[in-house]
Amino acid sequence: MTSVPSESKGKESRGHFSELLKVEGKLALREPTGLVMGIGVPTILLVVFGLIGIANPGNVANTGYTVLDLYVPVIMVIGFIFLGIALLPNTMVRYREIGWLRRVSVTPAPPSRLLAAQLIVNLVLALATILIAIFGSEIIFGTPLDVAIPYFVLSVVLSIAVIFSLGLVVAALVPSQSVVSGLGGGLTFLLLFLAGLWVQPAQVGGPLATIMYYSPSGAAARALLSSVFNATPPLETLVTMVAYTIFFTVVAIRYFRWE
Amino acid sequence: MDDSPADSGQIITVQHLIKRYGEFIAVNDVSFSIREKEIFGIIGPNGAGKTTMVECISGLRTADSGSISICGLSPNKDRNKIREFLGVQLQESSMPPRLKVGEAVDLFASFYPKPVDPDGLLETLGIRDVKNSMYKKLSGGQKQRLSIALALVGNPKIAVLDELTTGLDPEARRETWALIESIRGRGVTVILVTHFMDEAERLCDRLALINHGKLAVLDTPEAIAALAGGNRMRFVPSQLVDDKTLYAISGVVGVERKERYVTVTGTGDLAASVIDSLARIGVHVSDIEARGGNLDDAFVKLTRDASGASGGVQP
Numbered sequence: 001m002t003s004v005p006s007e008s009k010g011k012e013s014r015g016h017f018s019e020l021l022k023v024e025g026k027l028a029l030r031e032p033t034g035l036v037m038g039i040g041v042p043t044i045l046l047v048v049f050g051l052i053g054i055a056n057p058g059n060v061a062n063t064g065y066t067v068l069d070l071y072v073p074v075i076m077v078i079g080f081i082f083l084g085i086a087l088l089p090n091t092m093v094r095y096r097e098i099g100w101l102r103r104v105s106v107t108p109a110p111p112s113r114l115l116a117a118q119l120i121v122n123l124v125l126a127l128a129t130i131l132i133a134i135f136g137s138e139i140i141f142g143t144p145l146d147v148a149i150p151y152f153v154l155s156v157v158l159s160i161a162v163i164f165s166l167g168l169v170v171a172a173l174v175p176s177q178s179v180v181s182g183l184g185g186g187l188t189f190l191l192l193f194l195a196g197l198w199v200q201p202a203q204v205g206g207p208l209a210t211i212m213y214y215s216p217s218g219a220a221a222r223a224l225l226s227s228v229f230n231a232t233p234p235l236e237t238l239v240t241m242v243a244y245t246i247f248f249t250v251v252a253i254r255y256f257r258w259e
Numbered sequence: 260m261d262d263s264p265a266d267s268g269q270i271i272t273v274q275h276l277i278k279r280y281g282e283f284i285a286v287n288d289v290s291f292s293i294r295e296k297e298i299f300g301i302i303g304p305n306g307a308g309k310t311t312m313v314e315c316i317s318g319l320r321t322a323d324s325g326s327i328s329i330c331g332l333s334p335n336k337d338r339n340k341i342r343e344f345l346g347v348q349l350q351e352s353s354m355p356p357r358l359k360v361g362e363a364v365d366l367f368a369s370f371y372p373k374p375v376d377p378d379g380l381l382e383t384l385g386i387r388d389v390k391n392s393m394y395k396k397l398s399g400g401q402k403q404r405l406s407i408a409l410a411l412v413g414n415p416k417i418a419v420l421d422e423l424t425t426g427l428d429p430e431a432r433r434e435t436w437a438l439i440e441s442i443r444g445r446g447v448t449v450i451l452v453t454h455f456m457d458e459a460e461r462l463c464d465r466l467a468l469i470n471h472g473k474l475a476v477l478d479t480p481e482a483i484a485a486l487a488g489g490n491r492m493r494f495v496p497s498q499l500v501d502d503k504t505l506y507a508i509s510g511v512v513g514v515e516r517k518e519r520y521v522t523v524t525g526t527g528d529l530a531a532s533v534i535d536s537l538a539r540i541g542v543h544v545s546d547i548e549a550r551g552g553n554l555d556d557a558f559v560k561l562t563r564d565a566s567g568a569s570g571g572v573q574p
Contacts, residue, residue, distance in 0.1 A: 019369035023362050030357040030393075099352030106317055106347040107413065108339060109370040259319075 016109045017117070024117040028125070037082035038125030042132045045075045050141040063202045065225075070200055072137045072145065073224030077159060077195040077217050079129030083122045084163040085188045089171035091118055093180040102259040111258050119164065126160055134228070151227035158241040159220035163191070165248035166216055172256040191217040213237070216244045270295040270417060270448050271316065276325035278311050285311040287472035288325070298439065298449045300463030300480075302456070304562055308472040309452045310350060313419050316450070317347045329417070343372055346415030348406050350422045350452075356395035360386060363394070364408050371413030384408050384438065400431035407435070411442065418442060421452040436462055456554040460484070470562045484554045486561065490529040491550055493522040497543040508536040520546075 028034045053068035060070055092115065095101050105111040137143040170187065174180040192198075195217035201209035212218035219240040223233035271293040278286040286308045293299045301309045314320040316327055318334035318341060327334050332341050354363060364381060368374035381387040384404045389397060397405065403423065410418055420439070424432040439462055443449055453459055459466055460480045468475040468483065476483055505514045505523055510532050513524040523533055530549040537544055 016366075016369040019366050023358065023366050026362065027355055027357055095355070098354070099349060100354055102319070103349055103352045103354070103409070104370075106319060106342060106345075106349070107367060107370040108342045108372070 017113055020109070020113055020117040021120060024114075024121045025124075028121045034083070034087055034122070034125055037087055038079055038122075038128050039132065041082055042075050042079045042129045043136070045071070045078060046132060046136045046140070049075070050137070053141065060200065060202065063200075065229075066143070068137055068141055068143050069229070070196070070202075070225065072133050072143060072228055073221045074196050074200075075133045075137075076130055076156075076224055077163070077221045078192060078197060079133070080126055080160055080163045080220070081188055081191045081195065081217060083125050083129070084160070084167035085170065085191060086184050088118060088122050088164065088167040089174065089180050089184055090177065092168075092171040093174055094177050096257065096259060097177050099259070105258050122164070123160065130156060145228050146230040148227050148230045148232075151231075151233055152224070154238070155220070155223040155227045155233050158238060158245065159224060161245045162216045162220060162241040162248070165245050165252060166191075168252035168256070169248050172252045172254075191215070194218045195221045214240050216241065219244075268295050269293065270330060271450075272326075272328045273312075273316070274326045274328075276312065276315060276327065277323045278308075278315055278320065279323050284472050286315070286322075289469070289472070289474045290325075291467055291474060291477055293448060293450065294465075296443065296446055296448055297464040298443050298451055298462050300459040300466040301450065301452045301469060302454065302459050302466055302558065303469035303475075305454065307469045309454075309469050310421055312469065313421055313450060313452055317345065317419055318342070343413065344416040346410035346413055346418045348410040348418070348420045348423060350425075352406070353402075354394045354405075356393065358394050359391055360394070360397070360401075360405055361390040363405060364412055367409045367412045373414050374412050375414045377408075377412060380408050380412055383441070385434070399426050400428065400434075403427055403431070403435065404438075407438065411447075415447060417448045417450065419450045419452075423451065423453065424455065424458060432458070456558055460554045468558065468561055475561050480554055481551070483557050483561075484551065485526060486557045490526065491522060491524045491553075492530045492533060493520055493546075493548045494533075494544040495519050495546040496521060496537065497545070500537065500542055504540070505533075508533055 049068050049071040053066050053071075056067055059065055060067055063070065092101075095114065101111045101114065104114055134145065134147065138145050166187075170180065170184055174183055194212050194215035196212065201212040201218060201222075204212075213222055213236070219237040223237035223241065226233040226237075269292040273292070274290045276286050276289045277284070289308075289312065301312060303309050311320065315322045316329065316334060318338045321335055329341050329345065334341055360381065361377070364377040368377050378387065378390075381390055384407060386401055386404050386408070389401055392401075394402065394405070403426070407420070407423070410420065423439070424435050427435060436458065439449060439451065451459070451463060463480055465478065466480055466483055467477045476486070500521070502514050505511055505521070508523075510525040510527040510529050511523050512526065515522040515524075523529065530547065534544055534547075
């Protein structure tokens, strides 16, 4: 080390956030899980439901929608669930467990920036999911989507907000990585079910359909379904998502630990 | 205690620091000052409260009572200011497995207002050749050096290094020691937490021995070592010498015999004064084995003396 070690970069705090984002982005590319969940899973589901749709033409349970129509929003929500519930808490809990959050917290950079960078990386992957679902279904399978942009944007924002905030609750409450895998896995399946992956609420009807409609992932799928077919999302779906988001965010902030 | 008229100022002052975890008192009324540009060692048995102390200094924990002043700032109130010039190497802190060495150092450099040149730092630490390696591929020594690099890249005035050489092989330890001396050479004040006596003896200007959350002693390593009985010399006299004669020699405080060997303990230039005095009465000595006071002995003695029945408990 030389006697004049300071070589100021002349950058203020904005410098470290872009640097963090760059590093988190690179790590996401090196860790293939995120790509599989954000891009691989929606692609596979799109193909699966596209083929099912071809084999079973006509509308489902008098909804006026074909199988693939119904699953376009579900595929998006599934992508958000994998990213927000399985991946995001896993990364944050691992960072906490290995002491990385703590290590960053003794520097002038607040560790919340690390969380913000993680969220942005996952949002980019969520965007990839959306593009795959929309363009894949339209271009490859010819689904006649008619996206109502303002409603669609609103539905997407709320869907991601509700699912990611639930993911942060998991990251806040779960003490270790082994627990997060188990709990995150269970929660992922529950949310996938509620979103209508195995059976659509329109097909089951009754109280179960109501539960699905008022669940975080079910409300998200329902709002997205309306907005990709140029309809106004039912108000209760938007209210449901806002309410859950507020609740999850409050809980996550209250219980999140950096170490 | 060692309070010579300071030629360099006090950079950290800790007064009546108390930290509890529930019922357990991890740090119990500890006060000391650290001078600028010294290597200040904190030693003590496991669970003595060493790490808790440096965590309070680093602002990772809030003391229950007492005060800490770092360059006149408080680790809690002026957290952000202090972080700009306090580099910390944490015990048992790891990094994302796929993060590369160069990326980690560049990232941390971006956190600080006036970082050092990351490449130069990696060069000094001898890990520039693994700049493009992922963290998970590094050896224990390389990980440790990277950890030191992250503590130093912000060009700190003070570096806190906790259990720096634990888990390193002897050669890596030696290299790390040389590195710490070079850090001090740059004008950095170093706080070194360790449970290796050889490390403390070799590196530290002053040592605080912590036991059961209390400051047992604070002094130079030599002075602390002397507390164990000071210097020690074993020899075979050419003829029998009685205890009275030996105790009369200046500096001698203890005499032990085993077969034909005599062992004297004491202070000062023990070997020279014993040999001289015996030569004057016509006694020659052979098979001489002399060693200085041993910090290990002092450590055992001091921690045993101070302890009640309870052993060290990790918080």
